[in-house]
Amino acid sequence: MKLTVREDAQAEGARHIAWYRERDPRAGQRLAELLADTMRRIAADPHRFSRLEYRRNKGNIRRALLKKFPIMVVYEVVGNEVDVFAIAHTAQRPGYWRARLKK
Numbered sequence: 437m438k439l440t441v442r443e444d445a446q447a448e449g450a451r452h453i454a455w456y457r458e459r460d461p462r463a464g465q466r467l468a469e470l471l472a473d474t475m476r477r478i479a480a481d482p483h484r485f486s487r488l489e490y491r492r493n494k495g496n497i498r499r500a501l502l503k504k505f506p507i508m509v510v511y512e513v514v515g516n517e518v519d520v521f522a523i524a525h526t527a528q529r530p531g532y533w534r535a536r537l538k539k
Contacts, residue, residue, distance in 0.1 A: 439479040441520040444536065445509075449523040452507055467505055471523070474500050474509055478520070482513045501526070 441449075449471055457464025478485065478500055485500040488510070500509040510522040521536045 437479050437482060437516055437518050439475060439518045439520065441475070442536070445520050445523045452505075452523065452525070456505075467502070467507070470502050470505065471507075471509070474502060475520070478509065478511060478518055482511065482518045 453464050453468050453471070455464075456467050482498065485498045488497045488499050496513045498511055498513065500511075502508065506526045508524055508526055509520055510524055511518050511520040
């Protein structure tokens with residue numbers, strides 16, 4: 437599968453990692469490694485993660501929850517391509533990324 441990470445999502449991931457690194461460098465490093473591993477797992481088998489449940493989801497919007505961090509990777513599967521459009525905090529601004537679906 438071809439994996440594309442949008443600029444907005446890359447910036448979000450970098451912000452989350454920086455936030456954790458400021459508080460504990462080891463936690464920031466663990467998050468960076470976990471995000472990289474999650475991206476590899478998504479690219480290898482994007483259907484392994486659960487679909488998001490909301491009214492307009494046609495079944496191709498999915499999320500990968502990160503263990504031990506309140507972060508999720510939100511992506512869409514279209515054919516043989518995976519489009520990561522958000523690396524979102526699970527409790528802050530829920531659903532803000534839905535506006536990106538129209539882009």
